[in-house]
Amino acid sequence: MKRLLRDRRAAFGIGVLVIVAGAALAGPLVSTGRPTLQRDVVATRFLRPLATDHSGSFHPLGTDRFGRDVWTRLVYGARVSLAVGGLAVLLSVVIGVLVGGAAGFWPGPVRTSLLAVTDFVLALPRVVLLLLLAAMARPSAGLVIVVLGLTGWMSVARLVHGEVRSLAVRPFVEGAVALGLPRGRVLVRHVLPNALTPVIVSAALGLGNAIMLEAGLSFLGLGVQPPTPSWGNMIASGRDTLVNAPWVAAAPGIALVLVVVACTLLGDALQDALNPATRYQTAR
Amino acid sequence: MLAHLGTRTLAGAVVVAGVVSLTFLLMRLAPGDPVARLLGPTATPAQLAIQRRVLGLDRPLAAQYAIWLGRFVRGDWGRSIATGRPVRALLGDAVPATLALVGTSLVLSYLLGLAVGAWQAGAGPRIDTALSITTVTLFALPGYWLGLMLVMAFTYWAHWLPAFGAAGLDADGLTLSSRLADRLRHFALPLATLTLIGVGGAARFVRGAMRDVMSQPFVRTAEAKGLTAFQVTRRHVARNASIPIITLIGLSLPALFSGAVFVEAVFAWPGVGRRLVEAVQARDYPVVMAATAVTAVLVVTGNLLTDLGVAWIDPRVRNGTRES
Numbered sequence: 001m002k003r004l005l006r007d008r009r010a011a012f013g014i015g016v017l018v019i020v021a022g023a024a025l026a027g028p029l030v031s032t033g034r035p036t037l038q039r040d041v042v043a044t045r046f047l048r049p050l051a052t053d054h055s056g057s058f059h060p061l062g063t064d065r066f067g068r069d070v071w072t073r074l075v076y077g078a079r080v081s082l083a084v085g086g087l088a089v090l091l092s093v094v095i096g097v098l099v100g101g102a103a104g105f106w107p108g109p110v111r112t113s114l115l116a117v118t119d120f121v122l123a124l125p126r127v128v129l130l131l132l133l134a135a136m137a138r139p140s141a142g143l144v145i146v147v148l149g150l151t152g153w154m155s156v157a158r159l160v161h162g163e164v165r166s167l168a169v170r171p172f173v174e175g176a177v178a179l180g181l182p183r184g185r186v187l188v189r190h191v192l193p194n195a196l197t198p199v200i201v202s203a204a205l206g207l208g209n210a211i212m213l214e215a216g217l218s219f220l221g222l223g224v225q226p227p228t229p230s231w232g233n234m235i236a237s238g239r240d241t242l243v244n245a246p247w248v249a250a251a252p253g254i255a256l257v258l259v260v261v262a263c264t265l266l267g268d269a270l271q272d273a274l275n276p277a278t279r280y281q282t283a284r
Numbered sequence: 285m286l287a288h289l290g291t292r293t294l295a296g297a298v299v300v301a302g303v304v305s306l307t308f309l310l311m312r313l314a315p316g317d318p319v320a321r322l323l324g325p326t327a328t329p330a331q332l333a334i335q336r337r338v339l340g341l342d343r344p345l346a347a348q349y350a351i352w353l354g355r356f357v358r359g360d361w362g363r364s365i366a367t368g369r370p371v372r373a374l375l376g377d378a379v380p381a382t383l384a385l386v387g388t389s390l391v392l393s394y395l396l397g398l399a400v401g402a403w404q405a406g407a408g409p410r411i412d413t414a415l416s417i418t419t420v421t422l423f424a425l426p427g428y429w430l431g432l433m434l435v436m437a438f439t440y441w442a443h444w445l446p447a448f449g450a451a452g453l454d455a456d457g458l459t460l461s462s463r464l465a466d467r468l469r470h471f472a473l474p475l476a477t478l479t480l481i482g483v484g485g486a487a488r489f490v491r492g493a494m495r496d497v498m499s500q501p502f503v504r505t506a507e508a509k510g511l512t513a514f515q516v517t518r519r520h521v522a523r524n525a526s527i528p529i530i531t532l533i534g535l536s537l538p539a540l541f542s543g544a545v546f547v548e549a550v551f552a553w554p555g556v557g558r559r560l561v562e563a564v565q566a567r568d569y570p571v572v573m574a575a576t577a578v579t580a581v582l583v584v585t586g587n588l589l590t591d592l593g594v595a596w597i598d599p600r601v602r603n604g605t606r607e608s
Contacts, residue, residue: 120298120302123538124538126538128576132311132576208424215426216428216546220546220561257426
């Protein structure tokens with residue numbers, strides 16, 4: 001952990017995530033607290049960043065075409081992005097650990113079929129799958145979480161499978177089996193806790209990816225629906241006003257890039273800290 | 285070698301079949317009635333029932349699937365429910381557009397990525413850090429956002445390049461050479477968007493792969509026997525690093541097609557991705573099915589080609605002594 005914090009990549013990643021999560025949690029304290037507030041639309045729309053409107057409210061990032069404060073929407077969008085991304089990664093980690101653990105611990109047909117399913121889903125273009133699933137039901141944040149979770153578990157499953165397989169032949173596991181413990185219990189109590197370290201790396205990289213995809217789905221209108229702000233639908237609405245108010249689309253995009261970079265660097269640093277032998281991994 | 289290729293082809297066929305079946309099932313289970321959408325809110329129940337029978341949607345699911353599969357294999361992909369156009373014509377125009385975009389961007393990404401990654405692997409810590417920050421940032425850019433920013437800069441501010449489509453409205457009236465120039469100008473921004481992101485990913489991976497090989501004992505041996513740095517890099521490092529890099533090209537294909545979906549949507553590029561997004565939004569079953577199948581075939585074919593590439597470069601795979 002100490003080594004990790006001395007790594008500048010990890011320090012940057014953790015710093016950005018803490019600031020964004022802090023701002024999201026303290027939403028009402030650091031912003032106007034009302035992301036959908038509209039007042040006199042004609043007088044307050046398209047205010048430039050750092051402008052103050054006629055009623056004296058300060059808009060650090062300007063306003064959009066409905067006169068809504070972009071900074072406030074950004075803060076509340078962070079809530080959506082982080083919550084959706086975090087829960088989606090949690091779901092995919094749970095599925096991945098279950099599938100990978102089972103595949104690693106039960107050789108034979110269980111392993112073969114689970115690995116086949118994993119490779120199959122891995123070969124699918126994720127966005128195509130996302131579009132299909134998102135089109136199945138009324139778009140909502142909950143659906144996006146499920147969809148991202150269901151399409152993001154494969155790398156975790158493969159990692160856990162590899163770890164569990166190498167752990168399964170270690171003496172302490174054989175000892176636990178020899179004591180007569182049920183295999184399921186051995187897996188959960190003795191093997192999985194030792195197999196979870198690489199999952200952390202995968203989760204950090206997956207978080208950035210999930211946040212990016214959530215924004216993508218919302219951008220296409222298949223994710224979080226307006227007027228609830230999400231970085232994706234903010235970019236989509238800023239697209240229409242690109243000429244006279246470029247900051248509406250620019251701000252959420254920059255926030256998105258910062259968070260994704262933070263997750264990637266944190267994942268890289270974790271990887272080096274946990275296992276200096278493997279220096280490269282792809283995130284997508 | 286042949287057996288290896290045979291297994292991979294079979295696995296690819298299974299993936300395509302799986303994708304198609306899954307798509308079929310999901311689309312039929314999905315809420316949202318394409319017939320109601322097609323006929324509009326004024327349709328009577330009787331009209332809906334007739335239209336449903338015309339489209340074969342009143343049959344059992346298994347029968348619909350069998351009929352669809354039979355026709356699909358024979359090349360009859362049906363008509364788009366939303367537009368009435370034959371699906372094959374619709375996608376026939378789209379596939380070359382997507383292939384041009386994805387293919388060119390893949391080649392450019394890897395050429396530039398190889399250059400940047402190799403430079404980084406051999407460079408000092410300062411240049412390495414600076415380039416690492418750049419490539420991580422490029423890789424983190426969402427395609428749809430980068431696309432918008434490029435449109436803002438090159439279309440609205442600089443007035444250099446068109447913002448959307450594959451050709452200008454006046455394209456048919458132009459001479460051959462100016463039509464070509466018009467095409468290229470429309471191609472520039474979508475290509476730049478996909479390539480910038482691709483370079484980030486490729487360079488990161490190339491750097492990692494090169495560094496990994498450089499730490500191997502045989503590189504030290506090569507240096508110890510007096511080879512120049514260039515010879516070591518070219519004959520020993522680059523050759524060995526190329527194996528994981530070629531594998532990565534195959535693995536990055538699904539991501540590239542996924543990225544193309546967003547970029548095509550932003551630039552209204554007439555490719556498979558844009559057709560797919562439109563069809564999903566309109567619940568246009570036949571188009572969604574065909575577009576998904578086509579994407580799966582493209583991805584699987586790309587993976588097979590990279591397998592071949594690895595076998596060509598790595599004698600261990602070629603002789604069947606090692607799985608790729």
